[in-house]
Amino acid sequence: MTGDSEDPNADVQYHIEVGEGDVAETVLLPGNPERVDKITSLWDTHEEIAYHREYRTATGTYDEESLSVTSTGIGGPSTAIAVEELARVGVDTFIRVGSCGAIQPEMSVGDLVITSGAVRQEGTSDEYIREDYPASADHEVVSALIAAAERLGYDYHVGITMSADSFYAGQGRPGYNGFRAAGNDALVEELQNANVKNIEMEASAILTIANIYGLRAGAVCTVYANRVTGEFRTEGESRAAETASLAAALLAKMDAVKRDAGVETWHAGLSIE
Template sequence: MATPHISAEPGDFAPAVLLPGDPKRAERIAKLLMPDARLISDVRGALAFTGTVDGQPLSVMGSGMGMPSATLYATELYKFYGVERIIRVGTCGGIARKVQVGDVVIALGAHTDSNMNQQRLPGLNYSAVASYDLVRAAVDAVEGDQRVHVGMITSHDHFYFSSHDETWLPLLDQYGVLGVEMESAGIYGAAAEFGKQALTVLTCSDHLLDASHNMSAEQRETSFQGALRLAVAAAHS
């Protein structure tokens, strides 16, 4: 039963799906984790794979950039393919000064400047939060001296911030917001709508208040293994 945006058949997706934004990153994750991975959908270049990790089924799919795209795929995965858990694996820009480039951020919840979740419950300031069981599993998987932060992030509609940045960024830092990305608030909202689970695990690739150690484009694609390990632990919890 294909949807307008996914060509997979019923049963092709595992109960847990890793959801990076970049379809090519989805392909790299599949090759890295699952030697038996098979391509199950490639509509509009949103590559999706299913295989096994340590004998347990797992899927990975690219969501595209931004909440409209990520929420579209999350909705179809939850509603039509029986997916129970979506774990976004991606990058973020650091905001809190305690977060360093290369650190991992586990997102308890996602503030947002988007109107997407307000459309779900008009007149309510909806709180988009992760599933506790997945947060706990990811935290429990942290090893040794791995630098991991657990807390709030913010999901923005605009990648290139507007003129209010000079006001917003210090306030977000003051209020303990760890970083910024573009998808999690929408994914968390979709999970709540369908009674499913969701989590976001991010690698800080650059810092908005201190750009001196920002990652190169190549480093962004090769420095996510720490976050990926925690995401897999959550997926199989």
């Protein structure tokens, strides 16, 4: 067995450059660092904590509850680094906030997709666990996201997400000069037939790693494109951000109710009003 290499800086995490006390227990995870400003603009207060590589972090409050946001970059590998290092500084709840392509005809651009579980077509989670291990969202996070979307009046869908490692070939799109990867002509139809709702690139890695570590995770994405109808617009980006922020506040209230009731898991018999 070889020795583990260690970051010589004990105060902050090597990639995301945050330390204990810098972030809240719940962190929103957009891909694009530019989305951090769009998310924090919805909050009551915020302060930028760190910005290193693709990892931009801010901490603040929404509806009087503390929360943070850290951008992850695109795809599973960089996202896994963020989850690993945030967990090391005390984060226990992760909510992916992003955009996606819908693959069911009834889903419109601007709708939200709340992930209940994910098809692990990315390779990062395979580095952690066998391929038949499920990428399931935490039921408390899913419940909070649904409640938030309902309160905000946003159209949403709940179901299975597919996470890919490639925006082009891995999502059934042609590559450069019309290149087609083996089997990608049938990919979208196969997923549609299995009632998969959407395609994106980070959710399954987040859900798998969080489950392995006993942490909570979920995902909410705004539909930018419908792969069936061919419709594409960058519309409704703030809806996922607002829904995730309110869900984080609702989770804090759910946790308080659990403590008062002396139970470990929130359930439908408990009120958060």
